[in-house]
Amino acid sequence: MSHPGIPSFNEANSAEMVAQRLLKAKAGPLPRFLATVVDHLHQIVRETRPTAADWRQAIAFLTEIGHASDDKRQEWVLLSDLLGVTALVEDINSRRPNGATPNTGRGPFYRTDAPRLPLGADISLDGVGAPLTVTGRVVDLDGMPVAGATVETWQANAQGFYENQQPDLQPEFNLRGVFTTDSDGRFHYRTVKPAGYGVPDDGPVGQMLGRLNYPLSRPAHLHFLIRANNFETLTTQVFERGDPRLSEDALFGVKPELVGDFKRAGNSWSLDFSFVMAMARKGSRAA
Ligand SMILES: [Fe+2]
Numbered sequence: 001m002s003h004p005g006i007p008s009f010n011e012a013n014s015a016e017m018v019a020q021r022l023l024k025a026k027a028g029p030l031p032r033f034l035a036t037v038v039d040h041l042h043q044i045v046r047e048t049r050p051t052a053a054d055w056r057q058a059i060a061f062l063t064e065i066g067h068a069s070d071d072k073r074q075e076w077v078l079l080s081d082l083l084g085v086t087a088l089v090e091d092i093n094s095r096r097p098n099g100a101t102p103n104t105g106r107g108p109f110y111r112t113d114a115p116r117l118p119l120g121a122d123i124s125l126d127g128v129g130a131p132l133t134v135t136g137r138v139v140d141l142d143g144m145p146v147a148g149a150t151v152e153t154w155q156a157n158a159q160g161f162y163e164n165q166q167p168d169l170q171p172e173f174n175l176r177g178v179f180t181t182d183s184d185g186r187f188h189y190r191t192v193k194p195a196g197y198g199v200p201d202d203g204p205v206g207q208m209l210g211r212l213n214y215p216l217s218r219p220a221h222l223h224f225l226i227r228a229n230n231f232e233t234l235t236t237q238v239f240e241r242g243d244p245r246l247s248e249d250a251l252f253g254v255k256p257e258l259v260g261d262f263k264r265a266g267n268s269w270s271l272d273f274s275f276v277m278a279m280a281r282k283g284s285r286a287a
Helices: 014-025 029-048 052-068 075-082 085-093 204-211
Strands: 131-140 150-155 176-180 186-192 221-227 234-240 262-265 268-277
Touching (some): 014 029, 052 075, 052 204, 075 204, 150 186, 176 186, 221 268, 234 268
Parallel strands (some): 131 268
Antiparallel strands (some): 150 176
């Protein structure tokens, strides 16, 4: 017996049938976004043709990710980071004119309350590691100095750990500081050379990708958050040119413009890096 009024769900029309329900139920961006997700998800299923057992396994994996996440640990963010989604969202939202220093992710170790320090201060509070002197300049797209810019920096220590990962081992605010550029747009401070580090590999995401020999570590880098009136806030990282993991950053944060030359002289190192800020666009958010 045929039922002409009842549409038949099949491989060819599945996504369309779901989309019709979504868009009929309510107007607005959420139903449209969900319809796009469904369209791609059904495409994946048609292409990879999982068995019902395969699909249950995929759902079990996603369930594990949820169970591994809480207010201290965000396994979903890790999955997004390691699959390049976080970097893609950042890239789409931070298009800059040619010549401006690009944004790259802020990462999970930023603290809003780092101390303001005078130029030349040493941010290594425990002195552990090879001394590194950082000099830098903040300029606009015409190369003119940006005076009075706020330069926040934070970094891992010589073992690859941030202060807030090791509250019992490192002094509070170790390797963090906020500086202000002088009238020539320059700043300088002392620190120690950071080490690269691995992302957490003890949860379901790290375990699964680790079994695939997927890159799970980051090259050595310094984080910067630079703010100045009338300029777009710059959130970025400067990576060490010689680091062997430069082309395989687990978080896809490395861009050619963000690679710096860490120069060695005896036991000490120096880095000089210029940041080029773009003017704030009308109507753009400050941060
Ligand atoms: Fe980092």
